[in-house]
Amino acid sequence: MQDVFRIKDFDIKNRLFVGTGKYANYDVMRQALDASGCQVVTVAVRRERLVDAQGRSLLDFLDLSKYVILPNTAGCFSAEDAIRVSLLGRELLEKQGNKGAGWVKLEVLGDKKTLLPDPVGTIEATRELVKEGFTVLAYTSDDPRSAVRIKEAGAASVMPAGSPIGSGQGVLNPLNISLCLELLKEGDPHYPVIVDAGVGTASDVTIAMELGADGVLLNTGIAHAKDPAKMAVAMKHALEAGRLAYEAGRIAKKRYATASSPFEGVISYIPGE
Amino acid sequence: MTIKVNGQEKEVADGTTVTQLIAQHNLTPKKVAIELNRRLIRSDKYETVLKTGDEVEIVTFVGGG
Numbered sequence: 639m640q641d642v643f644r645i646k647d648f649d650i651k652n653r654l655f656v657g658t659g660k661y662a663n664y665d666v667m668r669q670a671l672d673a674s675g676c677q678v679v680t681v682a683v684r685r686e687r688l689v690d691a692q693g694r695s696l697l698d699f700l701d702l703s704k705y706v707i708l709p710n711t712a713g714c715f716s717a718e719d720a721i722r723v724s725l726l727g728r729e730l731l732e733k734q735g736n737k738g739a740g741w742v743k744l745e746v747l748g749d750k751k752t753l754l755p756d757p758v759g760t761i762e763a764t765r766e767l768v769k770e771g772f773t774v775l776a777y778t779s780d781d782p783r784s785a786v787r788i789k790e791a792g793a794a795s796v797m798p799a800g801s802p803i804g805s806g807q808g809v810l811n812p813l814n815i816s817l818c819l820e821l822l823k824e825g826d827p828h829y830p831v832i833v834d835a836g837v838g839t840a841s842d843v844t845i846a847m848e849l850g851a852d853g854v855l856l857n858t859g860i861a862h863a864k865d866p867a868k869m870a871v872a873m874k875h876a877l878e879a880g881r882l883a884y885e886a887g888r889i890a891k892k893r894y895a896t897a898s899s900p901f902e903g904v905i906s907y908i909p910g911e
Numbered sequence: 912m913t914i915k916v917n918g919q920e921k922e923v924a925d926g927t928t929v930t931q932l933i934a935q936h937n938l939t940p941k942k943v944a945i946e947l948n949r950r951l952i953r954s955d956k957y958e959t960v961l962k963t964g965d966e967v968e969i970v971t972f973v974g975g976g
Contacts, residue, residue, distance in 0.1 A: 657976025667974065682975025685917040685968065686943055688936050696972045697942050712975050725951040726970050729944040733954070803976070835976075857976030 641881065643852050645830045646773045646794040648706065648741065650853065652677040654843070654877045655708065655832065657857025660804075661866060664699040670860050671705070674870035680708045680743055680855065683727045697734065707731055707738035708775070711745045715756070717763035720746045724767055741773035741794070743834075743855075753803040757784040761791045768792035777834050780814040782821050789822055789829070796822055797834035797855060800846060804858040806838030809845045819850045840869075840876035847880025848888065912963040929957040932967065943969050 643650050656676040661667035671679060681696060700707070709727030714720040724742040731739035744767065746759035755778050767774045768791070776793040778784050785796045798818045801807035809815055815833060823829050830853070833846035837856035846854050854877060863869035901908070913920055916932065923932065929952065933940050945952050946968040952959065961967070 659974035659976045681972040684973045726944040
């Protein structure tokens with residue numbers, strides 16, 4: 639049976655969301671996306687280049703029948719700008735007839751250096767975008783209380799960061815991510831939580847999934863790997879491994895060893911006995 | 912008349928519509944979205960005639976995470 643999860647009216651068949659930024663070229667991007675097995679890909683909204691506009695655009699390199707596009711509001715530092723960008727992204731996707739027109743990956747950032755989210759702006763923008771009919775997937779820090787406020791503002795999914803965007807530092811505070819999961823899913827076990835940002839390598843994805851995240855969104859970890867397509871395969875397996883381990887249920891951590899082989903019947907001398 | 916397109920001042924003929932502005936930049940209407948004075952305008956309003964001082968944003972998708 640396929641492992642599907644749901645974000646409002648989006649049924650997601652693959653829990654890995656992959657970004658389209660920072661690849662050496664579009665062919666490398668296409669190979670990596672294909673290798674990752676992802677269904678959801680993120681894109682950014684930017685000014686069209688008015689000089690040299692003959693160049694082919696991202697839209698020419700994405701199979702829009704295969705992928706659900708998740709437009710982001712990256713680069714926005716106020717709720718107002720994030721709303722403008724969301725509306726533009728929706729308009730573009732409606733023109734393509736892509737289902738992604740209904741949702742947005744909301745980023746309201748605090749500053750250019752850390753790219754950490756501004757919680758107040760994120761909450762304001764979430765409220766407005768929900769009124770505009772968007773399914774809002776809100777990028778946030780790993781602060782559990784902010785995550786709850788954003789859910790209360792109407793976000794269809796909260797996406798806490800493992801570590802700063804593009805930093806490759808992985809899941810820096812697993813305790814906070816697990817608290818986000820616990821609080822967001824309290825009495826609402828199917829509420830989707832996606833760990834977004836910071837993934838540096840495959841094990842980071844596994845850790846996020848083992849904690850109980852519904853999915854992982856990443857970009858740089860694949861795009862800037864030496865071999866992006868190979869890393870995409872690694873990420874895919876890492877996600878599956880983490881999901882399976884979560885479902886299977888890990889053992890409790892213990893202070894001391896517990897022997898796997900019985901002591902009964904040993905012929906050896908046991909110190910202290 | 913002078914308008915601003917993607918932050919740059921441009922001279923365009925009086926009576927220029929949004930559709931004409933898109934065509935002048937060799938762009939495909941389906942692959943862009945347009946803001947006029949910070950408000951989204953939908954395709955069915957692309958025959959709107961631009962006025963002096965209008966600020967137009969023409970955007971598309973680029974790679975992003």
